[in-house]
Amino acid sequence: MIEDAPRLAGHRAQDVAWRVHGAPPQAVSGPRYVGLVTRAIACVIDVAIVNAVAALVAAAAALVISVFPVSHALHDALVAAGGVLFLVWVVGYFATFWATTGQTPGNRVMQIRVTRPGGAPLAPMRGVLRVGGLMLAALPLFAGFVPILFNNRRRGLADWMADTVVVRSGGS
Amino acid sequence: MPASKGGVGTLARGGARWEDEHEDMSGPLDAFRFGADLGGAAVNRAARLARDGALAALDAFAESRFAAEAAERMLAGPVPRALDSAAAERLVARVIQGPLLDEAVSRLLESEDLWLMVDVIAQSPAVTEAIGRQSIGFADQVAGAVRDRSFNADERLEFAAKRLLRRSRRAPPAAEPEPAPES
Numbered sequence: 001m002i003e004d005a006p007r008l009a010g011h012r013a014q015d016v017a018w019r020v021h022g023a024p025p026q027a028v029s030g031p032r033y034v035g036l037v038t039r040a041i042a043c044v045i046d047v048a049i050v051n052a053v054a055a056l057v058a059a060a061a062a063l064v065i066s067v068f069p070v071s072h073a074l075h076d077a078l079v080a081a082g083g084v085l086f087l088v089w090v091v092g093y094f095a096t097f098w099a100t101t102g103q104t105p106g107n108r109v110m111q112i113r114v115t116r117p118g119g120a121p122l123a124p125m126r127g128v129l130r131v132g133g134l135m136l137a138a139l140p141l142f143a144g145f146v147p148i149l150f151n152n153r154r155r156g157l158a159d160w161m162a163d164t165v166v167v168r169s170g171g172s
Numbered sequence: 173m174p175a176s177k178g179g180v181g182t183l184a185r186g187g188a189r190w191e192d193e194h195e196d197m198s199g200p201l202d203a204f205r206f207g208a209d210l211g212g213a214a215v216n217r218a219a220r221l222a223r224d225g226a227l228a229a230l231d232a233f234a235e236s237r238f239a240a241e242a243a244e245r246m247l248a249g250p251v252p253r254a255l256d257s258a259a260a261e262r263l264v265a266r267v268i269q270g271p272l273l274d275e276a277v278s279r280l281l282e283s284e285d286l287w288l289m290v291d292v293i294a295q296s297p298a299v300t301e302a303i304g305r306q307s308i309g310f311a312d313q314v315a316g317a318v319r320d321r322s323f324n325a326d327e328r329l330e331f332a333a334k335r336l337l338r339r340s341r342r343a344p345p346a347a348e349p350e351p352a353p354e355s
Contacts, residue, residue, distance in 0.1 A: 035326025041318065109315050110322065149333040170319070 031119070032168040033154040034112045036145060039166060045106030050093055054086055094134075095127030103169065111170030116163065117153075126162050133158030 065078065097104040099122050102113040114130070115121060122130070137144020137157040144157030153165055233239050254260055267273060280286055293299060 035323070035330055037325040037329055038319070038322040041322050110319055149330050150337065154330075168323075 031165065033152075034110075034166045034168055035154055036148045038110050038112060039148070042104070042106035042110040042112060045109055046094070046104045049105055050090055054089060058082060091128055091131045094131045095124055098122045098127040098130065099124040107169075111168060112166055113169040114164055114166050117165050119167075122162070122164060126164070130158050130162035130164055133161035136161075 061082070070078070094104060097107075098114045101108075102115055102121050107113060116126075133144075133156075146156075147160075148154045148156045153159075155165060159165060
């Protein structure tokens with residue numbers, strides 16, 4: 001039909017665009033999964049916050065401890081305790097934010113959210129599991145993040161382990 | 173007229189008070205003093221009445237339609253022309269270049285009240301809120317730009333990775349090396 005000509009031409013142009021770019025773009029109406037670069041930037045922001053807070057607390061603790069005489073053995077024990085506390089802080093930071101708002105501050109800046117595939121928020125233990133998945137994914141030279149580039153829902157090892165997805169939360 | 177009645181009453185009261193205060197006085201000098209005081213009171217009263225009357229007349233004039241129309245005509249005609257004139261420009265330039273403005277500014281800057289006022293304004297909720305809003309707006313703008321670029325980078329990286337994967341799948345197996353001829 002003559003009336004349908006512009007619409008058909010538009011569809012044809014879209015088909016050509018898909019053929020040129022290899023795969024059809026994701027449907028705008030459904031959840032928009034977030035790729036590797038955005039997630040990496042969000043992670044960098046979060047790591048900067050985590051490390052800044054940890055460094056401040058460690059400096060304050062070291063200042064207080066420096067007043068008291070500490071034996072060598074006690075010093076080692078304090079360092080070990082500091083390491084454990086740091087691990088707890090990191091796991092707690094990510095798991096708490098994912099389980100409550102679904103967004104860490106870095107995610108908030110990048111307007112992304114970690115949810116279950118249906119859109120439900122994560123349970124706290126699932127958040128802890130996801131943090132463990134992130135650490136495991138980073139161990140073999142970050143190979144655990146490579147699957148994000150190749151699957152339709154952009155899921156990495158941590159997402160598979162915790163059965164989560166990362167979607168856009170803003171209007172953009 | 174109540175005012176004049178009041179005036180006569182005041183004079184009478186003034187005279188009676190003077191008589192009470194100067195009961196022991198008598199003679200031509202005292203009579204002269206009494207007359208001078210009475211005259212002074214009368215003049216003061218008349219001056220006050222004249223001033224009140226002038227102010228009332230001024231108020232009536234300011235509220236009148238004539239004054240409004242006159243002001244309107246002045247603003248429509250001669251005042252803007254006078255402000256646009258070269259003479260006004262010269263006058264303003266002379267004031268700005270002259271020592272009067274420098275003196276006024278330096279005195280203002282030396283005034284502690286000015287800095288007190290600046291401190292109060294700077295710490296006012298409206299100003300702090302506006303500064304905060306501006307900072308948040310700028311941060312949002314930067315974050316928005318980073319987000320847009322990162323979303324584009326996501327697409328490009330995935331496109332490049334998938335193309336690389338397809339190419340490696342499509343690449344033909346390497347040809348086996350021909351056996352060396354037996355010598």
